[in-house]
Amino acid sequence: MAEEIKVILPDGATRSLPAGTTGGELAALIGRRLGEAAIAVAVDGELWDLSRPLFAGAKVRIVTDDTDEGRAVLRHSTAHVMAQAVTELWPGARFAIGPPIADGFYYDFELPGGASFSDSDLERIEEKMRQIVGEAQPFVREEHTAEEGLELFSDQPYKKEVIESLPAGEQVTAYRNTDRFVDLCRGPHVPSTARLGHFKLTRVAGAYWRGDEKRQQLQRIYGTAWESVAALEAHLKRLEEAEARDHRRLGTELDLFSFPSEIGSGLAVFHPKGGIVRLAMEDYSRARHEAAGYEFVYSPHISKSNLFETSGHLDWFADGMFPPMELDDAQRYYLKPMNCPFHILIFKSRSRSYRELPLRMFEFGSVYRYEKSGVVHGLTRVRGMTQDDAHIFVTREQMPGELQSTLAFVLDLLRDYGLEEFYLELSTRPEAKAVGSEEEWAEATEALRQAALAMNLELVLDEGGGAFYGPKISVQAKDAIGRTWQLSTLQLDFQMPQRFEMEYVGPDNARHRPIMLHRALFGSVERFFGVLLEHYAGAFPTWLAPVQASVLPVRDDHAPYAAEVSHRLSAVGLRVETLQATEPLGGRIRRAKLEKVPYVLVVGDDDVAAHTVGVNARGSERPERGVSLDELVAHLGADAAPPFRRSRPTAASGAQ
RNA sequence: GCCCGGGUAGCUCAACGGCAGAGCGUCCGCCUUGUAAGCGGUUGAUAGGGGUUCAAUUCCCCUCCCGGGCUCCA
Numbered sequence: 001m002a003e004e005i006k007v008i009l010p011d012g013a014t015r016s017l018p019a020g021t022t023g024g025e026l027a028a029l030i031g032r033r034l035g036e037a038a039i040a041v042a043v044d045g046e047l048w049d050l051s052r053p054l055f056a057g058a059k060v061r062i063v064t065d066d067t068d069e070g071r072a073v074l075r076h077s078t079a080h081v082m083a084q085a086v087t088e089l090w091p092g093a094r095f096a097i098g099p100p101i102a103d104g105f106y107y108d109f110e111l112p113g114g115a116s117f118s119d120s121d122l123e124r125i126e127e128k129m130r131q132i133v134g135e136a137q138p139f140v141r142e143e144h145t146a147e148e149g150l151e152l153f154s155d156q157p158y159k160k161e162v163i164e165s166l167p168a169g170e171q172v173t174a175y176r177n178t179d180r181f182v183d184l185c186r187g188p189h190v191p192s193t194a195r196l197g198h199f200k201l202t203r204v205a206g207a208y209w210r211g212d213e214k215r216q217q218l219q220r221i222y223g224t225a226w227e228s229v230a231a232l233e234a235h236l237k238r239l240e241e242a243e244a245r246d247h248r249r250l251g252t253e254l255d256l257f258s259f260p261s262e263i264g265s266g267l268a269v270f271h272p273k274g275g276i277v278r279l280a281m282e283d284y285s286r287a288r289h290e291a292a293g294y295e296f297v298y299s300p301h302i303s304k305s306n307l308f309e310t311s312g313h314l315d316w317f318a319d320g321m322f323p324p325m326e327l328d329d330a331q332r333y334y335l336k337p338m339n340c341p342f343h344i345l346i347f348k349s350r351s352r353s354y355r356e357l358p359l360r361m362f363e364f365g366s367v368y369r370y371e372k373s374g375v376v377h378g379l380t381r382v383r384g385m386t387q388d389d390a391h392i393f394v395t396r397e398q399m400p401g402e403l404q405s406t407l408a409f410v411l412d413l414l415r416d417y418g419l420e421e422f423y424l425e426l427s428t429r430p431e432a433k434a435v436g437s438e439e440e441w442a443e444a445t446e447a448l449r450q451a452a453l454a455m456n457l458e459l460v461l462d463e464g465g466g467a468f469y470g471p472k473i474s475v476q477a478k479d480a481i482g483r484t485w486q487l488s489t490l491q492l493d494f495q496m497p498q499r500f501e502m503e504y505v506g507p508d509n510a511r512h513r514p515i516m517l518h519r520a521l522f523g524s525v526e527r528f529f530g531v532l533l534e535h536y537a538g539a540f541p542t543w544l545a546p547v548q549a550s551v552l553p554v555r556d557d558h559a560p561y562a563a564e565v566s567h568r569l570s571a572v573g574l575r576v577e578t579l580q581a582t583e584p585l586g587g588r589i590r591r592a593k594l595e596k597v598p599y600v601l602v603v604g605d606d607d608v609a610a611h612t613v614g615v616n617a618r619g620s621e622r623p624e625r626g627v628s629l630d631e632l633v634a635h636l637g638a639d640a641a642p643p644f645r646r647s648r649p650t651a652a653s654g655a656q
Numbered sequence: 657g658c659c660c661g662g663g664u665a666g667c668u669c670a671a672c673g674g675c676a677g678a679g680c681g682u683c684c685g686c687c688u689u690g691u692a693a694g695c696g697g698u699u700g701a702u703a704g705g706g707g708u709u710c711a712a713u714u715c716c717c718c719u720c721c722c723g724g725g726c727u728c729c730a
Contacts, residue, residue: 210729261663557688
């Protein structure tokens with residue numbers, strides 16, 4: 001009789017097995033299908049290869065290939081196969097790291113003679129990979145001492161560096177695929193390359209060794225890999241969908257905005273259709289801010305250098321600023337990267353009483369930032385943008401309440417723009433560098449935490465992630481296809497009030513320093529515009545849509561009635577266009593639909609006679625004939641109203 | 657900034673180193689139309705600069721602009 005061991009399964013049951021039984025064998029014993037789907041085994045929470053023998057008392061969980069954990073294993077193994085393919089195609093290639101990432105994997109290489117990959121190489125590499133998969137090479141785990149590892153990878157400097165960075169005395173592991181390829185790796189891996197095959201190499205890129213731009217730049221290849229053809233295809237489909245709602249593409253298709261190269265990188269112009277959307281966005285924001293007790297200020301785009309010396313921007317933000325303009329008297333002027341110093345000067349324009357606080361100054365402020373040329377991206381990363389910026393000056397006692405009401409206001413407003421799902425991130429004191437006392441930080445961080453908790457949302461801690469001048473909360477929003485965007489930030493600032501020696505007179509008739517809160521909801525109007533455009537895939541809700549209704553007379557002689565319909569709708573505030581009968585109805589409907597107009601209204605003989613309209617609403621299956629004009633005007637008038645007039649009788653319940 | 661790829665008409669895309677083309681759009685006619693493409697015509701482009709060549713959209717260099725990426729750490 002062979003010796004027996006007992007292992008514990010996830011449901012708490014124990015199972016007796018012959019000593020030496022591996023995770024893979026256990027999976028097959030539990031069930032044939034589980035045995036086939038198994039890709040690794042979690043032993044006491046640690047992922048193991050299926051081929052490793054289990055030990056007595058182990059808590060064992062079989063990991064299948066259709067889970068995130070399982071896919072990470074097969075992606076990691078696919079990365080090894082890619083590395084083998086590359087080393088066979090480019091003898092002497094050095095390889096660095098090749099981890100699984102969300103939806104795929106990458107591997108970094110340094111090719112002999114400083115060569116680099118081009119897109120056309122991907123096909124060759126894929127072909128080689130398929131060959132390796134076809135060979136059903138086993139992944140064999142080996143354990144070595146660090147010294148043996150250094151010897152084994154003597155011609156692989158990146159691997160050696162990894163080994164040298166490990167704690168002294170630690171064992172290293174390697175995985176061998178036949179005698180042609182061995183890679184330093186923690187594992188685990190699939191038992192054989194035959195388990196792989198549903199992959200696609202997606203792009204080549206440069207990447208710095210260990211992400212450090214001072215170090216060697218390597219050649220990175222990204223790929224994706226899945227447990228089945230169906231899963232791979234579903235993934236590629238999702239990518240297509242995301243591409244179809246890319247705001248840069250929709251911006252061109254819907255004639256909303258563009259980036260004329262004559263102007264410069266990262267500098268957008270909004271066309272009339274985009275302009276009206278933006279106007280609607282901004283008007284609503286203004287109305288809500290006004291109702292919430294904000295005051296409106298305006299400030300110029302440029303300033304003498306001394307302002308940014310006082311604010312500290314030239315010390316810690318100079319890299320993000322455009323170079324200065326030199327004037328005749330050797331005075332230097334800068335484009336402003338932030339609005340705060342200007343608002344502070346408004347605060348300081350006269351003495352302030354505690355009775356004026358909280359003082360909330362709002363501005364759609366244009367700022368300019370010198371983003372590195374490689375990072376500008378559509379509307380989401382630009383060099384010139386408009387922040388929906390406000391600075392709130394409060395007493396220390398007012399801070400907790402103001403934070404909470406501001407956060408409530410922010411979330412309420414974002415919901416009005418149609419975003420539904422959020423989580424919050426709290427960034428705390430960076431240990432290395434921070435101004436202000438420990439007590440100040442603790443108090444402010446706690447106030448932020450309490451405000452966040454009051455929102456009943458998931459709160460993620462970003463330990464040490466705050467700026468040196470204060471902690472912050474950022475609002476992360478999920479869009480219609482599940483992507484998260486960092487939007488609003490609420491930032492406390494201990495630095496500026498000090499640097500500018502801001503003061504107010506308290507009830508004790510003594511001078512006190514106010515606390516300053518920076519906050520933006522959209523982040524920038526441009527970026528938020530892009531986020532909403534992607535969120536709605538171009539189909540803005542009626543109140544934001546550039547054209548809210550298109551009126552289509554069937555024949556020329558219906559034009560007078562079409563004009564009446566148009567006038568009635570305009571009178572209740574709708575943006576209406578009329579497509580005259582210069583081409584057949586089908587073509588005009590198609591054009592209006594492609595422009596994602598919420599209501600396409602067709603009027604013909606029946607409608608003229610009965611004072612009705614044919615309504616083809618966006619998203620509905622069938623058009624509705626014979627809707628009375630009065631009814632239509634009432635319905636569309638309500639649908640086109642901004643959210644707070646519609647659903648919020650106590651409009652601005654936000655900040656008190 | 658750095659690596660890879662790219663820039664042809666308003667848009668989407670063609671064109672061995674040898675006359676730069678199509679569809680959509682624009683504009684003009686005709687058609688007079690009931691729920692996602694009527695017909696005909698018209699207009700319109702090689703990002704900018706330099707080089708190689710008898711000849712450059714095509715090959716080389718520079719500038720500008722765009723796209724992907726630049727630690728989810730063996």
